[in-house]
Amino acid sequence: MILEVDAVGKQFGALAALTRVSLSVAPGQVFSVIGPNGAGKSTLFNVISGLHAPSTGHVRFAGEDITGLPPEQVNRRGLAKTFQITNVFPEISVLDNVRVAAQSRAPESGRLRSLWRRPDVDDTVLRLLEAFGLGRRADELAENLSHGEQRYLEICLALATAPRLLLLDEPTAGMTPGETRDATALIRRIVVERGLTLLLIEHDMSVVMGISDRVAVLHFGEKIAEGTPEEIRHDPRVIEAYLGGVDD
Amino acid sequence: MSKPPTWRVALVFALLAAVPFVPGVSRYHLLLAFDALLFGAIAMSLDLLIGYTGLVSFGHAAFYGLGAYATAVLLERGVLSVWACLAFALVVVGLYALVVSYFATARRGIYFALLTLIFAEVVYTFFRYTQTFGGSDGIQGLPDASVWPGVLIDTPTRKYYLVLAYLLGAWVVCRRVVTSHFGRVLVAIRENEDRARFLGYNVQRYKMGACMISALLTGLGGAIYPIRAAFATPDLMVWTESGEFIISVMIGGLGTLVGPVIGGAFFTLLRDKVSSVVDWYFLVIGAVLVVIVLFMPRGLLGLRRLVRLRRGRLPA
Numbered sequence: 001m002i003l004e005v006d007a008v009g010k011q012f013g014a015l016a017a018l019t020r021v022s023l024s025v026a027p028g029q030v031f032s033v034i035g036p037n038g039a040g041k042s043t044l045f046n047v048i049s050g051l052h053a054p055s056t057g058h059v060r061f062a063g064e065d066i067t068g069l070p071p072e073q074v075n076r077r078g079l080a081k082t083f084q085i086t087n088v089f090p091e092i093s094v095l096d097n098v099r100v101a102a103q104s105r106a107p108e109s110g111r112l113r114s115l116w117r118r119p120d121v122d123d124t125v126l127r128l129l130e131a132f133g134l135g136r137r138a139d140e141l142a143e144n145l146s147h148g149e150q151r152y153l154e155i156c157l158a159l160a161t162a163p164r165l166l167l168l169d170e171p172t173a174g175m176t177p178g179e180t181r182d183a184t185a186l187i188r189r190i191v192v193e194r195g196l197t198l199l200l201i202e203h204d205m206s207v208v209m210g211i212s213d214r215v216a217v218l219h220f221g222e223k224i225a226e227g228t229p230e231e232i233r234h235d236p237r238v239i240e241a242y243l244g245g246v247d248d
Numbered sequence: 249m250s251k252p253p254t255w256r257v258a259l260v261f262a263l264l265a266a267v268p269f270v271p272g273v274s275r276y277h278l279l280l281a282f283d284a285l286l287f288g289a290i291a292m293s294l295d296l297l298i299g300y301t302g303l304v305s306f307g308h309a310a311f312y313g314l315g316a317y318a319t320a321v322l323l324e325r326g327v328l329s330v331w332a333c334l335a336f337a338l339v340v341v342g343l344y345a346l347v348v349s350y351f352a353t354a355r356r357g358i359y360f361a362l363l364t365l366i367f368a369e370v371v372y373t374f375f376r377y378t379q380t381f382g383g384s385d386g387i388q389g390l391p392d393a394s395v396w397p398g399v400l401i402d403t404p405t406r407k408y409y410l411v412l413a414y415l416l417g418a419w420v421v422c423r424r425v426v427t428s429h430f431g432r433v434l435v436a437i438r439e440n441e442d443r444a445r446f447l448g449y450n451v452q453r454y455k456m457g458a459c460m461i462s463a464l465l466t467g468l469g470g471a472i473y474p475i476r477a478a479f480a481t482p483d484l485m486v487w488t489e490s491g492e493f494i495i496s497v498m499i500g501g502l503g504t505l506v507g508p509v510i511g512g513a514f515f516t517l518l519r520d521k522v523s524s525v526v527d528w529y530f531l532v533i534g535a536v537l538v539v540i541v542l543f544m545p546r547g548l549l550g551l552r553r554l555v556r557l558r559r560g561r562l563p564a
Contacts, residue, residue, distance in 0.1 A: 072445045075445075075448040089436050104448040109429065114429040115425065
């Protein structure tokens with residue numbers, strides 16, 4: 001297992017955002033986490049990626065306990081995350097955005113010699129931008145990109161740190177159905193090409209069903225079901241959670 | 249980010265180096281130029297923090313003042329070598345800056361600003377209200393420093409070249425920083441600190457690095473001040489001094505390095521000219537600053553852009 005989430009709980013004051021959530025992701029898998037709004041999906045991602053330390057439970061990545069490590073250390077171990085709300089460097093160019101992400105893996109990074117040596121990562125960066133159709137926009141400021149392009153840039157930033165496990169938090173949020181279809185196909189292709197493991201939060205069922213090997217369902221901070229897309233589609237508890245009461 | 253070509257910078261420094269030879273330039277002019285360039289260089293060092301890293305330090309007066317006292321203490325004891333003074337200032341300011349930057353960078357936004365201010369006020373209070381270093385009088389009547397034994401920095405021209413050398417050195421360091429990988433990470437931190445962490449950067453370490461470089465450069469600026477003025481007083485580290493550094497960065501243009509040099513020089517000259525005419529000069533300066541901040545949000549350096557826009561050379 002590349003990622004093991006073991007009985008993770010997270011309390012915010014009196015609110016239990018997550019209660020004893022466990023899941024295991026095998027290398028090469030596309031694993032999706034779905035659930036209605038407020039089910040705790042983003043909290044789960046924040047715990048895995050190091051933004052929040054869990055109140056209970058453990059997170060193991062590639063066999064190592066990473067529970068409570070800060071985001072920069074989690075990222076350095078090969079786990080990269082994108083954000084539901086676009087989170088890029090707005091007033092620098094697209095190229096520099098991805099460049100600074102890729103350079104964090106250079107041996108000079110964080111050392112004194114980073115003052116006079118600039119790691120050359122341009123080949124990797126340009127290839128990545130091309131793959132997402134951002135090659136022509138390389139010199140544009142990130143804030144001038146369209147919404148869809150910013151969503152792609154978001155993924156490029158994460159990929160530039162050469163992760164083994166990619167966490168995508170609603171990558172198609174705010175996209176039109178057409179854009180969503182293209183994005184899903186693109187993500188699928190890149191995951192396969194790079195031999196990545198993908199953990200995905202998604203709202204859009206069509207995305208989840210088309211792309212996932214396994215799906216887990218969160219509801220009020222608890223995991224209520226896990227299985228193949230087909231099993232989930234027919235699970236009565238899932239249908240109840242989505243249709244009963246809580247408005248999606 | 250503007251990238252002035254090397255030859256243009258070389259030209260500017262050549263012109264500045266020629267100033268003492270211009271007919272009609274008096275002692276007074278040279279010392280005023282000293283103050284202007286010193287203030288400009290310090291504003292440039294502060295720009296590393298404000299303009300590039302997005303950290304507003306309200307405590308740079310303490311780095312400046314400590315540097316000045318470091319020199320003053322040595323000169324007072326007969327250690328006249330400017331090199332010894334600069335080295336001692338680096339040690340003193342470095343130790344203090346290490347403590348300040350460690351604690352201040354652990355907090356963000358306004359808390360960073362407040363912590364730098366509080367530390368600086370503690371230092372000010374110590375120098376002002378204890379007699380350890382002469383209390384409110386500071387250390388007065390210092391002898392001239394020497395570049396090497398026998399060569400004193402005693403004339404306004406020599407003092408002027410001292411500040412010019414300092415400005416050149418500080419500029420080289422600042423350019424090095426902002427064009428390096430390290431500098432790019434600083435800009436990323438300014439733009440989006442959280443995202444930088446999620447890309448694997450230890451943000452606090454980078455912020456500390458930026459603080460240290462900025463503080464040491466400012467301390468060196470402080471260290472040459474007593475060589476020009478023959479004194480160091482607690483007034484050098486009053487918090488309004490920090491405010492004036494910040495204002496100089498603002499009126500020059502954030503994140504441009506060259507802008508703050510112009511801003512600092514402009515501020516010094518403005519203060520000198522207006523204060524020689526009226527005592528309520530701060531009202532006039534205040535009005536000028538309000539106009540600049542309101543109508544030139546990119547600072548004095550932004551004027552250049554505006555002119556180019558008018559001529560249609562830059563796309564809007």
